[in-house]
Amino acid sequence: MMDTGRKESILIVEDEKKISDIVKAYLEKEGYVVRLAETGEQALRLLKGSFDLVILDLMLPDMQGEDICRVIREGSDAPVIMLTAKSGEEDRIKGLGIGADDYVVKPFSPRELVARVNAHLRRAGKTKKKILNYNRGALKIDVVNFEVFRENRQVILTPTEFRILLSLAENPGRVLSREQLVNIVQGYDFEGYDRTIDAHVKNLRHKVEKDSKNPEFIKTVYGIGYKFIGVPDEN
Amino acid sequence: MMDTGRKESILIVEDEKKISDIVKAYLEKEGYVVRLAETGEQALRLLKGSFDLVILDLMLPDMQGEDICRVIREGSDAPVIMLTAKSGEEDRIKGLGIGADDYVVKPFSPRELVARVNAHLRRAGKTKKKILNYNRGALKIDVVNFEVFRENRQVILTPTEFRILLSLAENPGRVLSREQLVNIVQGYDFEGYDRTIDAHVKNLRHKVEKDSKNPEFIKTVYGIGYKFIGVPDEN
């Protein structure tokens, strides 16, 4: 599955591969682009590029995390989250004193770390506004805020309707069977009923289409399911 | 990069003139306004004015640095960086225990000290007197003082209510799920309960909204969470 807007990039500087791999997996599941550095030297090289956030181990084989932190601070204002083994007050102060925005004490829960990453990126206001546009602005889908606009007028969708529309609109022209839609909408272990999808599609058309009898966007594929027709706008 | 507005002022309290002069030179090269105090008494006098940061020798001829630190803490929230001759653990704890934000052990490199000063002021600068205004002053949020005004009348919020309101208001239009709000309000990796957020939102609405049944600012997004609607004022 592909995304039109590019995701935020995160650099993990951590010498223990076990840890960095787990964190990487979690963050990628969230949709972030993740790069790894195992040494300070490697980190400094990668930092020539730009990152939206850095996760930084305080203890590295070749270099103090603090020094890397300083380098980051000089070149960007990306949030820095420190990983530290000791929970001592001393480490906190040291970590925060040199400009880290947050710290997490090992051992930590990956979920917690992910939550903090999300929080920091949101706070920095860098969370991408992802809005899908079709047919020169005739239909807009704000993926983040769950809002849909038809000719610049907002139409209020229920959660299920929104999920169906988004599923279809993410891949224009691609047909989704009712069974697939049931899975997407209700979860993967649900005993779904075809008519349910039809009912939602009906309501959806009444809200999104000018003439629900002659739908412009949500087309029926006889015997198969539904597909979305629409030209994504450039920009 | 430098501030267009007035420079930040720094007070150095240090009896060894050799040291203070060097540090002063370095800091002035960075664009800071620097004042010196050679004794505790002199420091206390100068502290009647206001400084953005204080560099404080722990050992002074007439007075313990800790006492000065305490005085500073009472009258302002400027960061304090301690200078200490001994690297003993005891001194560190003492320094940190009484509210210093950082410490540097002599002999130190002036460049490092400057780096720390920069870091601290940048940190403090992020939370500088920032008041969020919405709907032409109908709602004001004083981020620094944790105060909220509705039509210029202060409404008293609990810490939790304030955090929820601020989280939502920081990104108008942005939907935050209950889970996200639980993370923000109660801390990460907390097993939160949805209804808790609802309860706080209810109380918040009663305080902030004219008609809590038809909220103007804090909207419910069915099945998702809450969002803040409001137009940030210019200025």
Place this chain on the structure above:
DNA sequence: TTCTTTTTTCAAGGTGTCGTCATAGAGTTT
């Protein structure tokens, strides 16, 4: 055309979510 299959539509009932309250526990202040 007529028949069969699939889709659309509708309304009723079931389910889930939200707003509210009362309350107990945790944390503060006096």
Place this chain on the structure above:
DNA sequence: AAACTCTATGACGACACCTTGAAAAAAGAA
């Protein structure tokens, strides 16, 4: 220690939403 405030939680009603079955309409096949 007592009084107080703040927070977390479970219960419950109200209401929005979802599901479902049946009937009507449409599409394709013969």
